[in-house]
Amino acid sequence: MSGPVLVIELAQTVPPAKVGELRELLLGICTHFEEPSPGTFDLQVSAQRLGAADTRSQDPYAPFPLPLLTSGAGDAGRAEAGPQAGPEDRAALASLIGFNPFREDWRRPLMVSLRGLGFSDLASAESYEAGYETRYEDDDPELAALIGFTPVNTVDVIAFCSRPLDHTTTALLTAAVMDVVGGVAVIELPEDQVPLVAGLPGVLASSTHDRPTVIGTSRFLRAWAGQPGFRLLK
Helix, strand or coil: CCCCEEEEEECCCCCHHHHHHHHHHHHHHEEEEEEEECCEEEEEEECCCCCCCCCCCCCCCCCEECCCCCCCCHHHHHHHHCCCCCHHHHHHHHCCEECCCCCCCCEEEEEEEEEECCCCCCCCHHHHHHHHHHHHHCCCHHHHHHHCCCCCEEEEEEECCCCHHHHHHHHHHHHHHHHHHCCEEEEECCHHHHHHHCCCCCEEEEECCCCCEEEECHHHHHHHHCCCCCCCCC
16 A cells, blocks of 8 residues: 555444445445445545546647657667658657556545444454554543544545545545544644644644644545645655
Protein backbone atom coordinates (compact mmCIF):
# COMPACT_ATOMS: atom_id res chain seq x y z
CA MET A 1 0.00 0.00 0.00
CA SER A 2 1.45 3.35 -0.97
CA GLY A 3 -1.49 5.76 -0.61
CA PRO A 4 -3.26 7.57 2.22
CA VAL A 5 -5.52 5.85 4.75
CA LEU A 6 -8.48 7.35 6.60
CA VAL A 7 -10.17 5.80 9.63
CA ILE A 8 -13.80 6.01 10.73
CA GLU A 9 -14.55 5.06 14.34
CA LEU A 10 -18.01 3.87 15.35
CA ALA A 11 -19.56 3.49 18.79
CA GLN A 12 -21.84 0.64 17.71
CA THR A 13 -21.63 -2.41 15.48
CA VAL A 14 -22.68 -1.72 11.91
CA PRO A 15 -25.93 -3.72 11.43
CA PRO A 16 -26.42 -5.95 8.38
CA ALA A 17 -28.93 -3.51 6.87
CA LYS A 18 -26.33 -0.74 6.91
CA VAL A 19 -23.72 -3.05 5.40
CA GLY A 20 -26.23 -3.69 2.61
CA GLU A 21 -26.68 0.07 2.10
CA LEU A 22 -22.92 0.50 2.00
CA ARG A 23 -22.65 -2.26 -0.59
CA GLU A 24 -25.26 -0.53 -2.76
CA LEU A 25 -23.44 2.79 -2.44
CA LEU A 26 -20.14 1.27 -3.50
CA LEU A 27 -21.70 -0.53 -6.44
CA GLY A 28 -23.06 2.80 -7.64
CA ILE A 29 -19.78 4.72 -7.52
CA CYS A 30 -17.33 2.01 -8.57
CA THR A 31 -16.31 0.64 -11.94
CA HIS A 32 -15.00 -2.51 -10.26
CA PHE A 33 -16.36 -4.12 -7.09
CA GLU A 34 -15.35 -7.25 -5.20
CA GLU A 35 -16.19 -8.38 -1.67
CA PRO A 36 -13.58 -11.03 -0.83
CA SER A 37 -14.90 -11.29 2.73
CA PRO A 38 -17.91 -9.81 4.53
CA GLY A 39 -17.31 -6.11 5.07
CA THR A 40 -14.14 -5.92 2.96
CA PHE A 41 -14.44 -4.33 -0.48
CA ASP A 42 -11.80 -4.13 -3.21
CA LEU A 43 -12.74 -1.26 -5.49
CA GLN A 44 -12.00 0.81 -8.54
CA VAL A 45 -13.68 4.06 -7.55
CA SER A 46 -14.91 6.63 -10.05
CA ALA A 47 -13.69 9.98 -8.70
CA GLN A 48 -16.15 11.73 -10.98
CA ARG A 49 -19.12 9.90 -9.45
CA LEU A 50 -17.97 11.10 -6.03
CA GLY A 51 -18.07 14.68 -7.23
CA ALA A 52 -14.34 15.37 -7.48
CA ALA A 53 -13.58 18.49 -9.51
CA ASP A 54 -12.29 17.56 -12.95
CA THR A 55 -8.94 19.29 -13.42
CA ARG A 56 -8.05 17.46 -16.61
CA SER A 57 -8.06 18.92 -20.09
CA GLN A 58 -11.54 19.53 -21.44
CA ASP A 59 -10.73 16.93 -24.08
CA PRO A 60 -8.77 14.11 -22.44
CA TYR A 61 -8.49 12.44 -25.85
CA ALA A 62 -6.94 15.45 -27.58
CA PRO A 63 -4.14 14.58 -30.02
CA PHE A 64 -0.85 13.99 -28.26
CA PRO A 65 2.44 14.05 -30.24
CA LEU A 66 4.28 10.76 -30.09
CA PRO A 67 7.99 11.41 -29.37
CA LEU A 68 9.22 9.05 -32.09
CA LEU A 69 11.26 11.09 -34.52
CA THR A 70 11.77 14.50 -33.01
CA SER A 71 14.97 16.36 -33.69
CA GLY A 72 16.47 14.87 -30.55
CA ALA A 73 15.65 11.29 -31.46
CA GLY A 74 19.16 10.65 -32.81
CA ASP A 75 20.11 7.11 -33.72
CA ALA A 76 17.00 5.71 -32.03
CA GLY A 77 14.81 7.80 -34.33
CA ARG A 78 16.69 6.71 -37.41
CA ALA A 79 16.34 3.09 -36.36
CA GLU A 80 12.58 3.51 -35.99
CA ALA A 81 12.36 5.02 -39.46
CA GLY A 82 14.42 2.28 -41.01
CA PRO A 83 17.68 2.44 -42.93
CA GLN A 84 16.01 3.33 -46.23
CA ALA A 85 13.74 6.09 -44.91
CA GLY A 86 14.21 9.45 -46.59
CA PRO A 87 13.46 12.96 -45.27
CA GLU A 88 9.82 12.82 -46.35
CA ASP A 89 9.34 9.47 -44.61
CA ARG A 90 10.87 10.82 -41.43
CA ALA A 91 8.69 13.93 -41.54
CA ALA A 92 5.59 11.80 -41.98
CA LEU A 93 6.55 9.58 -39.06
CA ALA A 94 7.43 12.56 -36.88
CA SER A 95 3.93 13.98 -37.39
CA LEU A 96 2.23 10.88 -35.98
CA ILE A 97 -0.16 11.64 -33.14
CA GLY A 98 -1.94 9.52 -30.57
CA PHE A 99 -3.45 9.70 -27.11
CA ASN A 100 -1.42 10.73 -24.11
CA PRO A 101 -0.51 7.45 -22.40
CA PHE A 102 0.00 9.31 -19.12
CA ARG A 103 -3.38 11.02 -18.94
CA GLU A 104 -4.96 10.59 -15.54
CA ASP A 105 -7.22 7.60 -15.05
CA TRP A 106 -10.16 8.56 -12.85
CA ARG A 107 -10.75 4.99 -11.76
CA ARG A 108 -8.80 4.86 -8.50
CA PRO A 109 -7.90 1.64 -6.62
CA LEU A 110 -9.09 1.65 -3.01
CA MET A 111 -10.20 -0.72 -0.29
CA VAL A 112 -12.95 -0.21 2.27
CA SER A 113 -12.67 -2.57 5.22
CA LEU A 114 -14.89 -2.91 8.29
CA ARG A 115 -13.08 -4.17 11.36
CA GLY A 116 -14.02 -4.99 14.90
CA LEU A 117 -16.92 -6.86 16.43
CA GLY A 118 -18.64 -8.92 13.75
CA PHE A 119 -16.12 -8.20 11.00
CA SER A 120 -12.81 -9.69 12.06
CA ASP A 121 -11.19 -12.31 14.23
CA LEU A 122 -11.72 -10.17 17.31
CA ALA A 123 -13.97 -12.33 19.45
CA SER A 124 -15.50 -9.73 21.67
CA ALA A 125 -16.01 -6.05 22.26
CA GLU A 126 -13.62 -6.33 25.20
CA SER A 127 -10.76 -7.53 22.99
CA TYR A 128 -11.41 -4.71 20.56
CA GLU A 129 -11.50 -2.25 23.43
CA ALA A 130 -8.04 -3.45 24.43
CA GLY A 131 -6.84 -2.79 20.89
CA TYR A 132 -8.40 0.65 21.03
CA GLU A 133 -6.55 1.44 24.24
CA THR A 134 -3.29 0.38 22.62
CA ARG A 135 -3.91 2.50 19.54
CA TYR A 136 -5.10 5.63 21.30
CA GLU A 137 -4.90 5.83 25.05
CA ASP A 138 -1.25 4.82 25.33
CA ASP A 139 -0.22 7.21 22.57
CA ASP A 140 -2.55 10.14 23.13
CA PRO A 141 -4.82 10.27 26.18
CA GLU A 142 -6.20 13.61 25.02
CA LEU A 143 -7.34 12.10 21.72
CA ALA A 144 -9.05 9.18 23.45
CA ALA A 145 -10.98 11.63 25.58
CA LEU A 146 -11.88 13.76 22.56
CA ILE A 147 -13.43 10.85 20.70
CA GLY A 148 -15.83 10.39 23.57
CA PHE A 149 -16.48 6.67 23.16
CA THR A 150 -14.75 3.34 22.83
CA PRO A 151 -15.01 2.22 19.20
CA VAL A 152 -16.73 -1.09 18.54
CA ASN A 153 -16.22 -1.01 14.76
CA THR A 154 -13.67 0.74 12.60
CA VAL A 155 -13.84 1.40 8.87
CA ASP A 156 -10.53 1.76 7.05
CA VAL A 157 -10.54 3.55 3.70
CA ILE A 158 -7.26 2.67 2.01
CA ALA A 159 -5.85 4.09 -1.22
CA PHE A 160 -3.26 2.13 -3.18
CA CYS A 161 -1.83 5.14 -5.06
CA SER A 162 -0.81 8.59 -3.92
CA ARG A 163 -1.53 11.05 -6.71
CA PRO A 164 -3.42 14.19 -5.68
CA LEU A 165 -6.56 12.61 -7.14
CA ASP A 166 -6.12 9.61 -4.84
CA HIS A 167 -6.04 11.91 -1.81
CA THR A 168 -9.22 13.66 -2.93
CA THR A 169 -10.97 10.39 -3.79
CA THR A 170 -10.04 8.88 -0.41
CA ALA A 171 -11.51 11.85 1.47
CA LEU A 172 -14.71 11.94 -0.59
CA LEU A 173 -15.19 8.17 -0.39
CA THR A 174 -14.72 8.28 3.39
CA ALA A 175 -17.36 11.02 3.61
CA ALA A 176 -19.78 8.94 1.51
CA VAL A 177 -19.20 5.88 3.71
CA MET A 178 -19.84 7.99 6.83
CA ASP A 179 -23.13 9.18 5.34
CA VAL A 180 -24.24 5.54 5.44
CA VAL A 181 -22.67 4.04 8.58
CA GLY A 182 -22.13 7.14 10.73
CA GLY A 183 -19.15 7.51 13.02
CA VAL A 184 -16.38 10.08 13.19
CA ALA A 185 -13.23 10.38 11.13
CA VAL A 186 -9.97 10.47 13.10
CA ILE A 187 -7.42 12.16 10.88
CA GLU A 188 -3.74 12.78 11.47
CA LEU A 189 -2.76 15.98 9.67
CA PRO A 190 0.40 16.85 7.78
CA GLU A 191 1.91 19.94 9.38
CA ASP A 192 1.14 22.10 6.35
CA GLN A 193 -2.56 21.23 6.56
CA VAL A 194 -3.09 22.57 10.09
CA PRO A 195 -3.78 26.17 8.99
CA LEU A 196 -5.84 24.90 6.06
CA VAL A 197 -8.41 23.14 8.27
CA ALA A 198 -8.77 25.97 10.77
CA GLY A 199 -12.33 27.23 10.72
CA LEU A 200 -13.71 24.56 8.39
CA PRO A 201 -17.20 23.23 9.18
CA GLY A 202 -17.64 19.80 10.69
CA VAL A 203 -14.61 19.80 13.01
CA LEU A 204 -15.74 18.12 16.24
CA ALA A 205 -12.45 18.27 18.11
CA SER A 206 -8.72 18.55 17.54
CA SER A 207 -5.51 17.62 19.29
CA THR A 208 -1.96 18.91 19.00
CA HIS A 209 -0.46 16.39 21.42
CA ASP A 210 2.44 14.61 19.70
CA ARG A 211 0.93 15.02 16.21
CA PRO A 212 -1.85 17.25 14.83
CA THR A 213 -5.13 15.34 14.71
CA VAL A 214 -8.66 16.31 13.81
CA ILE A 215 -11.90 14.50 14.60
CA GLY A 216 -14.45 15.42 11.99
CA THR A 217 -17.67 14.65 10.19
CA SER A 218 -18.33 13.90 6.55
CA ARG A 219 -19.05 17.59 6.07
CA PHE A 220 -15.55 18.42 7.26
CA LEU A 221 -13.97 15.94 4.86
CA ARG A 222 -15.82 17.40 1.87
CA ALA A 223 -14.95 20.97 2.88
CA TRP A 224 -11.29 20.10 3.41
CA ALA A 225 -11.00 18.16 0.14
CA GLY A 226 -12.25 21.25 -1.70
CA GLN A 227 -9.47 23.48 -0.39
CA PRO A 228 -6.55 24.41 -2.68
CA GLY A 229 -3.45 22.57 -1.50
CA PHE A 230 -5.43 19.77 0.19
CA ARG A 231 -3.59 16.55 0.90
CA LEU A 232 -3.80 13.72 3.37
CA LEU A 233 -1.01 12.25 5.45
CA LYS A 234 0.51 9.38 3.51
